[in-house]
Amino acid sequence: MTPNTYKEIHLINRPEGTPTNEDFAFVDKEIPSLETDELLLKTLYLSVDPYMRGRMKDVKSYIAPYQLNEAITGGVLAEVIDSKSDRFQKGDIVTANLAWAEYNTAKADAVQKVDPAIAPITTRLGILGLTGLTAYFGLLDIGQPKEGETVVVSGAAGAVGSVVGQIAKLKGARAVGIAGSDEKVDYLINELGFDAAVNYKKDSFNEDLKDALPDGVDVYFDNVGGPVSDAVIWELNNKAxxxxxxxxxxxxxPGEDIGPRIQWKFITxxxxxxxxxxxxYAHDFKTGSVDLAKWLQEGKLKYDETIIEGFEKTPEAFFGLFEGTNLGKQLVKVADSEIAKL
Amino acid sequence: MTPNTYKEIHLINRPEGTPTNEDFAFVDKEIPSLETDELLLKTLYLSVDPYMRGRMKDVKSYIAPYQLNEAITGGVLAEVIDSKSDRFQKGDIVTANLAWAEYNTAKADAVQKVDPAIAPITTRLGILGLTGLTAYFGLLDIGQPKEGETVVVSGAAGAVGSVVGQIAKLKGARAVGIAGSDEKVDYLINELGFDAAVNYKKDSFNEDLKDALPDGVDVYFDNVGGPVSDAVIWELNNKAxxxxxxxxxxxxxPGEDIGPRIQWKFITxxxxxxxxxxxxYAHDFKTGSVDLAKWLQEGKLKYDETIIEGFEKTPEAFFGLFEGTNLGKQLVKVADSEIAKL
Structure with missing residues (x-):
């Protein structure tokens, strides 16, 4: 039964360093009445993503910063609870960019229907959603791995990185992952089929990395930056x-991110x-989505999800991204579907 | 008249910081007798180039380091004084990668004939040689400036930079130069037709640069790196x-070159x-050479040369590159031609 009020998470401080609970507030909102073409959506899952940290800063970027005292928004998987649109019925599952909230209203043309028959619906927030597409286009359009080449990916056990390494393998390349624990290294090699993986938190990281790269680096898919990337860039092959x-x-x-200048390496x-x-790549999402779904259905892509239960744990799930507590896609399960019973 | 001996410049120390006279030695050599297919070449001009500093370090790079106690090599313009090849006659002007020396011997197939009728012969060490081709391919293949875009070039009054800005103009772009003196700024704007130019040695450089870039930066042709490039990169437009x-x-x-990490700017x-x-671009030199010669003959490209007279001043000419004493191509005039009388 739909309550009269729900909770929504607002950004109330711009974090200076690591975000904390003090930067967020759970605000009570009333369920509004729907206007024509609008849907009432009950959040089932929501996605927390590293890029959201960037939007918490008040700086010009490719995407507008979150406003203070307004809802944080991101990828949400929801069930249609009420509909004033001909195109959606109660019980439909949809995904959209919506508030971190227990309920949302949205115009029908701002949401996309999810077919639960294709794959578990949560994949639409991960490997079959923006996460998978990010790996797909970044690796294939920019990285362009060729058979026999070495592809290194940092953040390899994360949502994007784990897909990157597997697509690299599909293309006949050697996949080398960088991750933050021995468990993740083991997971990359033994579960996802990476050819090698290295734990960047070990003192021996630089030597371990070199050992894992007997033929250097042809493609580096970089999710992390910083000293890890400095080390990988040092190993670039010609025309990497x-x-x-x-x-x-x-x-x-906070403050400036300082490191060795890399231009000379790129010249030489x-x-x-x-x-x-x-x-x-918005014009080309269809191509990517079709390929990813096909590979998933053929068993050529594996994925993992780290799911925290409870809307109130959303900030905690978000904080965990920066500690690397997630394996694969980090989701928050907010509620069970009440009509579709998924 | 050809003497029996000549001088050749050897690298005798690997410079730690700024190179000095102590790093070079003038070594006496005997003119050898020629073998079949060989030419005896009298150096008329030689080219000193910034990239040579890199070859003085004992590090793996795209090109082998200079060996200690051996001759430094580079672009040389020379006259054929004696020939054991059917393809060359005494008095022919040739260019090749040869020792910094008053005389060289070379196999006929290691040199290229220079036609003095096309342009002053020194252009083959500059705008019609590797220098011009560097500007041409870097800007057009990688930079791909479009009409109305803004092209920034650092080291703009140097041999490569001055050509880059002019080709940018030929392609309908706005050319903005960065150089190290007000005289050079004036030269870029009033002699070469740059739309704007900025002196990076001024305290107001950062503001001056912003003022010169009302529409940001679409293409940055970087000859200098360091803090100048940090400042330009901060102004990059989308898809720069x-x-x-x-x-x-x-x-x-000496030691590591440290600065702000730039990856985030490239992502956003x-x-x-x-x-x-x-x-x-070796496979495509012909195309570039033809275009450059055509533009030069049509008066669409200007060039300057800074010529120091006297073989003994070669190190000094080289040192000057790092102080920015040159306008356009820095050459050393070693001798007059004795047969062709150019």
Whole structure:
């Protein structure tokens, strides 16, 4: 039964370093009445993502900063509880960019229907959603791995990284992962089929990395930045491609992120690096989605999800991204579906 | 008249910071007798280039380091004084990669004939040689400036930079130069037709740069690296292209070159940077040479040369590159031609 009120999470401080509970507030909201074409949506799962940390800063970027005392928004998987649109019925599962909230209203054309028959619905927030597409386009369009080449991915046990390594393998490349624990290293090699993996928290990281790269680096898919990336860049082969997806190591660092200048290495190896955000590929999402779904159905892609239960644990799930507590996609389970009974 | 002996410059120390006279020795050599297919060449001009500083370090790079107690080599323009090849006659002017020496011997197939009728012969060491081709391929293949875009070039009054800005103008872009003196700024704007230019040695450099870039930066052709490049990168537009040609600001810096990490800027603007060395384009030199010669003959490209007279001043000419004493191409005039009388 739908209550009259629900909770929504607002950003109330711009975190200086590592975000804390003090930066968020759970605000009571009333369920509004629907207007024409609107849907009432009950949140089933929501996605917490590293890029959201960037939006908490008040700086110009590819995407507008979150406003103070307003809801944080992100990927949400929801059930239609009430509909004033011909295109949606109660019980439909949809995904959209919505508030971190127990309920949302949205215009029908702002949400996408999810077919629960294709794959578990949570994949639409992960490997079959923006996460999978990020790996797909970054690796294939910018990285362009060729058979026999070496692809290194940092944040390899995370949502994007784990897909990158597997697509690299599908393309006949050698996949080398960098992650933050021996358990993750083991997971990458033995569960996901990476050819090698290295724990960057070990003192022997630099030597371990070199040992894992007897033929150097042809493609580096970078989710983390910082000293890990400095070390990988040092190993670039001629005409290497560096795909810049994220710099999670620095998101919580106040002040300037300082390190060795890398231009000389790129000159002497004729290498390239390119940043991207998924919006660059919006015209081509269909192609990527079809390929990812096919590979998933053929058993060629595996994925993991780390699911925290309870809307009140959303900040905690978010904080965990920066501690690397997640394996694969980090989700918050907010509620069970009440109509579709998924 | 050809003497029996000549001088050749050897590298005798690997410079730690700024090179000095102590790092070089003038060594007496005997003119050898020629073998079949060999030429005896009298050096008329030789080219000193920033990239040579890199070869003085004992590090693996795209090109082998100079060996200690052996001759430094580079671009030389010479007259054929004696020939055991059917393809060359005494008095022919040739260019090749040869020792910093008053005389050289070379196999006929290691040199290229220079036609003095096309342009002054010194252009073959500059705008019609590797220098011009470096500007041409770096800007057009990597930078790909479009009409109305803003192209920034550092080291703009140097041999490569001055050509980059002019080709940018030919392609309908706005050319903004960065150089190290007000005289050079004036030269770029009033002699070469740059739209704006900024003196990086002024305290107001950062503000001056911003003022010169009302529409941001679409292409940055980088010859210098270091803090100048940090400042330009901060101004990149969406989908900007950074062409990495050199990092002259750091060539004489011992130890690590440290600065702000730039990955985040490239992510948020979906920008690209790529290093190159001219060898990447060896298959296409003809196209570039034809275009450059055509533009030069049509008066669409201007060039300057800074010529120091006297072989003994070669190290001094080389040192000057790092102090920015040159306008355009820095050459050393070693001798007059004795047969062709150019």
């Amino acid at each position: 491609r560096v795909v810049l997806c994220g710099t999670i190591s620095s998101y919580n660092t 190896t004729s290498s390239m690096m390119k940043g991207f955000t998924l919006g660059d | 292209r950074v062409v990495l040609c050199g990092t002259i600001s750091s060539y004489n810096t 603007t979906s920008s690209m940077m790529k290093g190159f060395t001219l060898g990447d």
